[in-house]
């Protein structure tokens with residue numbers, strides 16, 4: 001029994017640590033290098049965007065570029081699109097997934113397969129097809145800014161679907177539903193008071209992902225001639241690179257913030273295709 | 278099968294992780310061809326000992342020698358060891374036969390030799406018909422057999438098994454441990470088996486080393502460990518034991534009115550009061566006696582043995598009797614207790630005497646009910 | 650009348666008992682995707698084989714004209730190059746992230762940044778690179794000041810190699826994120842068992858680690874390839890018409906900047922979809938294989 005109480009010798013720890021250091025130096029170096037390279041464009045766009053040669057820190061490039069434009073409108077457009085696409089996705093997918101998990105789990109393989117199709121089709125191909133199809137099928141449809149919403153929903157579908165599906169799988173919906181019903185709850189009560197609160201994490205995760213993607217989407221909006229924030233950025237960038245750099249910096253930061261919130265809420269890992277390019 | 282089974286010796290091994298001393302000046306010697314089990318509670322350093330021996334960890338101080346050669350800083354692959362882990366150690370992209378043959382492939386054996394040897398080994402572990410299957414298609418027990426065959430394929434000088442049965446169902450575990458013993462005897466390989474299951478260690482090992490706090494507390498045959506434990510910890514770890522109040526007398530202690538010698542004079546507490554004798558359930562004699570101090574509380578059938586639970590001076594003691602002898606007792610009966618042996622292990626009294634008894638298996642109770 | 654009402658009652662009972670049939674639940678999603686994804690793509694494919702009111706391969710055949718064939722080759726090469734280089738570097742980064750011990754803050758920072766870089770919009774990325782490596786760029790000016798070398802002369806962002814460099818910025822982190830689970834699934838015991846059986850580190854890598862990870866690696870590389878093949882925003886914002894890439898060409902056709910040949914524009918898209926779908930089809934084959942081992 002006496003052996004348990006033996007005090008550890010502090011000096012021994014040092015050796016143990018240096019032993020494994022060989023491989024770890026290489027790993028730390030790789031990660032450090034990656035960090036520097038990742039950050040360089042970010043730092044550069046801040047430095048480039050918020051300075052003027054010989055003047056130091058300055059908001060002038062950005063102010064000049066924004067003066068006389070209706071950036072507010074474009075920002076609002078993007079914000080509206082982000083909110084509407086997110087709501088649209090949730091309204092479409094949450095009931096669908098809940099229904100399928102409860103009543104027809106054998107169909108989930110099929111819908112999962114469906115949800116991956118947008119993965120395969122590049123945004124630019126989707127725009128081309130949409131342009132062709134809706135110009136003939138419903139000529140007025142593409143005029144409205146809001147016509148972008150369904151396409152954004154399509155583009156974000158793989159990520160949003162996965163996030164929600166993983167969330168539902170993690171709560172064992174059937175048991176939860178049965179337990180709630182056995183206590184006398186009506187279906188809508190179960191939905192509002194039991195299921196949705198338990199899905200909060202994955203709902204939030206799906207929303208953040210969706211917003212982050214809409215924030216950066218360019219191809220669809222530009223080619224369907226709608227004016228969103230990324231489209232505005234490209235216009236600015238044509239002749240005011242400093243202002244564009246400043247806007248890029250802000251965009252990247254906001255994206256980071258959204259995704260950082262996402263990982264904080266420990267939503268399921270996203271293995272995704274890249275964002276809209 | 279003929280291979281040079283080696284003597285294995287660890288001397289003065291110390292190993293710390295981040296200031297925490299896990300192995301503390303540990304000495305251990307395995308005789309050629311013996312199966313030695315390292316037994317101890319989780320976290321006591323068993324795996325670390327095995328890994329130091331395998332070369333997967335480098336000790337801070339001390340030496341490792343295999344077959345008389347100093348191997349302290351030899352790489353894992355130069356040591357001639359076979360390793361079996363708790364689970365997940367088969368290469369998932371190779372069939373059972375390919376797994377078994379992998380070590381020979383590394384060694385550069387010809388394909389025909391590899392195939393023959395793999396077939397032979399899979400036959401030995403009883404998996405001939407599963408040779409072409411992938412690990413994912415095998416049960417846990419089958420996977421461990423393949424792992425054993427793979428480790429033996431290279432004719433190792435030492436076989437190291439780290440809790441090879443812990444992840445398996447109880448039935449498979451019992452069956453496979455006997456098989457491991459058979460194969461080990463047949464192969465004659467010096468073997469170190471790490472386990473936290475005392476039954477496993479006692480049933481198949483030639484010698485058992487009980488570990489605690491990075492040291493070997495006692496090394497001996499299973500019989501010695503079970504019947505003559507050096508310390509209270511070992512006594513309690515390797516089987517059920519009753520803690521019974523004892524009072525010091527000249528030349529020994531008095532337990533239940535009988536004078537006993539102290540079997541652990543070196544580690545026994547010096548105090549005269551607050552002592553307890555550690556006595557195994559089968560080492561207590563039970564007699565019907567109208568004015569006895571004990572009252573039978575309940576009875577539990579354990580196959581050939583029956584445990585009679587006796588309330589005595591506010592404690593619950595367990596007495597194991599052959600089941601046919603137990604038939605004469607029934608709950609609420611007054612009984613007298615006395616030690617069968619002449620010596621006992623003495624420890625200072627623990628605060629929770631009941632804890633030393635393993636809890637009765639609830640499922641057994643509910644199936645059988647108390648025997649009356 | 651009676652028969653009718655009985656029938657009605659029976660069918661009502663059936664509905665009540667079984668509830669709605671399961672496929673009804675998938676219907677909204679199915680219809681949504683049909684309208685906004687499948688029909689548009691189908692319309693496009695049909696159009697590319699429908700020239701002047703008749704079925705014809707002439708639009709597709711036009712893809713073989715030097716200018717367009719060159720666009721496909723350039724896009725293919727760009728995707729191949731960035732997938733290969735990004736794949737190798739991303740693999741290295743994933744290895745560094747997934748194994749060994751290192752400062753946790755560094756690990757988390759790089760992980761979260763990888764998520765951002767692989768997810769970030771292409772426009773912001775393009776301007777960030779102009780701010781870094783453009784003529785007036787931060788790095789360009791710094792290096793010019795230090796060494797007198799004007800790197801913007803040698804690394805033109807609006808060129809094939811410049812684009813490749815920028816694409817790597819999202820390809821590397823994407824590869825790293827895709828490969829992390831595969832590294833996590835590599836069991837430590839496999840290496841230890843291999844070592845005990847006599848394998849060196851190299852043999853372990855060649856015999857065990859690579860064969861096990863190969864399907865995941867191949868699948869991720871194909872995804873990187875497809876990702877780059879369809880990328881539009883980055884290329885357009887950086888280079889506009891100065892590079893001959895399929896997505897840029899398609900963009901010009903859609904926005905009506907070049908001659909208005911609907912069938913040919915559709916053919917371009919069909920060509921691209923065929924390449925990307927082929928890559929992703931191969932990927933799902935690889936993924937199926939990977940799932941067999943990594944569990």
Ligand SMILES: Nc1ncnc2c1ncn2[C@@H]1O[C@H](COP(=O)(O)OP(=O)(O)O)[C@@H](O)[C@H]1O
Nearest residue numbers: 294295299317318319320321322323324325326
């Ligand atoms: N690589 C390691 N790093 C830090 N601590 C470790 C490491 N390996 C083991 N330990 C610690 O050493 C002690 C003994 O571990 P181990 O030998 O695995 O015990 P056992 O196999 O007897 O359960 C434990 O407390 C464990 O936490």
Ligand SMILES: [Mg+2]
Nearest residue numbers: 323324325440
């Ligand atoms: Mg262990």
